[in-house]
Amino acid sequence: MEQEFDLVKDCSQKILAINDTMEILNGKWKMSIIACLCYKPMRYSELLKEVKGISGKMLSRELKDLEINELIERHVLNTAPVAVEYQITHYGKSLKQLTNTIADWGFIHRQRIISGMKNTIE
Template sequence: MELKYNPVKDCSHKILAISDTMDILNGKWKMSIVACLCYKPMRYSELLKEVNGISGKVLSRELKDLEINELIERIVLNTAPIAVEYRITEYGNSLKELTNTIADWGMSHRKRIISGMTKG
């Protein structure tokens, strides 16, 4: 049996996959949180400082969503006082290449727009 290329069906599958991805990583902050945690585990207060502009309430909600989707894990440290650290899961680490690609594109885009502004 020969497989036939069906561009409409292939496009539909990609659009569905992109939609699923965007549903999980929706919003302004989730990719930034994932990107931070891809490099090192962080405590709540560290994330609050690192993710510029996020409120505490929003950070808490985003961390819960990321944990539900198994992208990060919440670790209660055996310290006094008790501290909580967030870490990327092995599954969540599969997004590291995506965060790097998005960051690279964003830097190129910023350069392009800024250079366009100085030309005009």
């Protein structure tokens, strides 16, 4: 009986942790932004080109939210005109394995769906 309670408690704690994570990483764009910045610091315009389909307004909003959650840092560069560069924080780098896992799953899923579509057509 006690083991069963511990399993339910563990499950509840995991669900709470997942909900917390999803709250921070919610939306369509945050994981893509984090994945880009895991590889190199990027300027706003570079991110806008790299994250296909995101609007400028949405990118600004997502960058601010990621900065508030200490996952990225914003650096104003001493250039003319002034440029802003974003980079992943040490804390944000802890998400790199998660982005790789999600990407790996996405590759497998895409191939599975495409294969299934081919089989249906034939």
